[in-house]
Structures are given as structure tokens and as C-alpha cells.
Amino acid sequence: MPSDEALAAALANDLDSAFEALALAWEHRLYAFALRMTGRPRDAEELAEETLVQAWRALVGYPPERRRALRLRPWLFQIVANLARNRARSARRNETLSLDVEAPGGAEEPSAAHAAERIADDDPLGNPEAALAREQRLADLAALLLTLPATQREVVILRHVEGMGYAAIAEVTGEPIGTVKSHASRGVARLRLALERERVAAAQEAYS
Amino acid sequence: MKNDDERAGRSGALxxxxxxxxxxxxxxxxxxxxxxxxxxxxxxxxxxxxxTIETPLGLVYVAWNARGLSAVTRAESAAAFEAKAYRLLGRRVYHNAAPPQRLVDALSAWLAGDEHAPLSFDLRGQTPFMRAALLKAREIPYGEVRPYSWIAREIGRPGAVRAVGTAMARNPAPLFIPCHRVVRADGHLGAYGLGGPASKRAILSAEGLDVDQLEALAESGVRYVVSESGDSYCYPTCQHAYSIPPQRRITFASEAEAQRAGYRPCNVCRPPEAQLAS
Known part of the structure; x- marks a missing residue:
């Protein structure tokens, strides 16, 4: 897979073929990010595709030197994040009867969502029971992420799922680095707390 | 005494x-x-x-994307090809007047017999079976032929000989996926999508195969050959067999006959093993 710098340079030289390379190099990462943001595979596919189309339209209008200077990851993730926010907002507007104000990640269909996604296993030869348990564990964690407030969720995903640095995340969200860090640590603390509660509840269930 | 994990129940999965x-x-x-x-x-x-590239079959149009070759065909004009490719691929194709040199070199090298020419293929539209059959055809060496049944057996579907024929007929990248090297077991060249049997004969001849000789052998019932000094039976075009002069060649009409005469299947061209009743 070409590096982001190489891709940006190629975009400056030969936009058409470099964009094809970009689309193929990024489609899964954009999808994964969109999936963690929305929780819905179909939405994530649409968001990822829409992101590439918007990126293409923007790139066509950029002069070569601007394309060369692009930091692709924050730039692309920013498009995903904006699209996801807009989508969540219009979804809320449309759901006039719904009392659900926060979770844009449709908590109503988590099982379908997670059944449809595949998580690349580090050890495909390992025993299937462990793989299944891992898949379930990750699906539970993905669902838990969706319960975070949108601002925290976005930052936690960028930091801990995508592994981005705080400076790059600040580029995505347009917030000061300090704010980004505080979203991240609050989000993680919230996840830890929720996991601890679930663990205790599960343990009690087992004893009862 | 339950261990912690069991006691914790579902929490083990958290x-x-x-x-x-x-x-x-x-x-x-x-x-x-x-x-x-x-x-x-x-x-x-x-x-x-x-x-477009000049080949032994004349000018050929080659469409590709980042995954590899997606469509190879002849056409009367660029417009005709674009329309055909759109029908085949469901997406547009653009003429690239300055294609990557690496690709051009790889195409030429392959046509000249370089089996290691770095080519890849966009076979997304194909079933796994089709893909397996097409990629298996790429293992047939330049200037050699194998029967449809060879492909079927090699990909673990010995009964699917007809389906192999269908797969070859739907080959999206003829010449580069050399379905022209797949022929009928009776030695007839069989169908060819890129211009019919005459084209199949032409491209095989261009690869140095003596098609007349091959057909004459098949016509006389020969399916396998062995050299006087050899111990294994081969398809007639196998590199191990092709150069055997006729006077030093022992021929067989079936794998059973060859095996009864004490020969084993060549492990290069891998003809079938006979199911001999004991």
C-alpha cells in the first residue's frame, strides 16, 4: 500500500490514476471509521463512498501544490466525520416521534450490524471458539462505543481505534488539542466504567 | 470448585x-x-x-484498473470496444495513450512467452470456480496444451469439465489468461472466444506449437507419450515429451494403458492416474 505522502505526491502529478489508488488504499479504513461512528454497515458503506466522491470533487478543484501538501488521513477522516454528523443531525430531525436524542449509532439493530461486519482475526488458525468469543467481545465494545456522546466517540475512535495523534485529531475536529485530549480521556474513562459495571453485573448473574 | 472465569460467566467475553x-x-x-x-x-x-497492443491475433484492446487486467478483446473500433467494455464491466473505460511502461512491458513479455511477466487480473465478477479455472490455465506453459479435464482435476473439481469449458468461454482476458492452451481431450482445439478455432490455431502456432502434428497424433488415438528411455507418461505437448523424435516415441491411448505398461504420470504435466481395477 502506498504511503500517504506518496499518494499525495501522485495526486499532484496524475490525479486520475492516483485517485484510483487512493480509493482502493483507503476504502476499508474509511469504512471502518464510518462503521465505528455509525454502527451501521450500510450507512458506513455509503459514508465511505460519499467521502471518496467528495474528496475527488475537492481534489479536482485543488491546484497540484495543494494536493501535494495534503495530509490525507486527517483530511479524509474530517470528510467522514462531517458527513456522519450531518447524517445524524438529519436523522434526528426526521425522527420526530423518537425520544432518542443521542445515540446516532442505531442501537436498534446492533446484532444485524455486527453480523454483517467481519473483523480480521490476527490468528485465523486459532481455535474457532476463541475467535468467536473475540468477535463477540469486539462487537460488544463497538456497541459500547456508540453509547458515548458524539464528540467523545469521534475523538476516542480517532485516537484509539485509528491510532491518530492528538494534533492530527485536532485537524479533524477543528478543536484545540487540549479539548481533544479531554474528550479522549473522558471517553475512555466512560468506557472503562461501563465495562466494569457490565463485568460486575455479569458476575452477579453468574452467582445468582 | 469453579475457577474464576466460570464463576464470572459472561464476563469472560467482556x-x-x-x-x-x-x-x-x-x-x-x-x-x-x-x-x-x-x-x-x-x-x-x-x-x-x-x-491497444499488437498480438499474433492482431490489434487487441486491453482494459485494466488497479487490480489488474479487466477486459481483453478485439473490436472494430475504439468506440465499439468502449461500448463492449461497458457492457462487460458495468463501468466506463478510458483510453490511456501513455500507459504505464511496466504494464506494457509485462504484456509484451507475456506474449513472448515469459511466464513470470508481472500481470494481475481483475476477476471480481467471477465465481470462485471460474477464478480457479482461469488462474489454473495460466499454469499451462507457453506452447503447450492441456485438456479441459486437466483443469477440472487440478482445481479439485474433476467432474466439472463442462463448467471449465464455460469458464474458458467467459475468460475476460484471453491471451493473458491463456484459455487457448486448453483443448478438447480428443485433440480437437475446441472453441475460442477471441475469433474462433482459426484464431486458436494461429495463437498456438505463434507459440511454436505444431498444431497439425498435435491433431494428427490425436486423430490416431494418441493421448499420452513416453520416450524410450523415460519412465513416465506425458501429454504430447509436455516439455518432457514434445522433443521426442517419432521413432523413439511410445504412444498410449489412455492412462490405463500407459500405467499397465509400467509407466507413471509425469509430475511436470500431471496427466491423470488410471483407476486400475486390482
């Missing part, structure tokens, strides 16, 4: 506080089979590129 960050990272590996990039490329007006 992310632990310590495993949280590692599990978060794993969430980034989600993949989809949805054609996101393709959808975007089509919507962006981007699709496959194509070039």
Missing part, C-alpha cells in the same frame, strides 16, 4: 480494562465486501483505463 485499548485497535480492522472504491470511482467518472 473487554477488560487492560485489554480496552488493544481491542479498540482491532475495531479498526473492520472490512466490507461492498465495492466502495469502485462506487466512488464510477461516481467520480473514473473507471478502467485501456490500451
Amino acid at each position: 473487554t477488560t480494562a487492560r485489554g480496552l485499548l488493544a481491542d479498540c485497535r482491532a475495531l479498526g480492522d473492520a472490512q466490507t465486501s461492498a465495492p466502495i472504491a469502485e462506487g466512488a470511482l464510477i461516481r467520480a467518472g473514473l473507471a478502467d483505463a485501456y490500451l
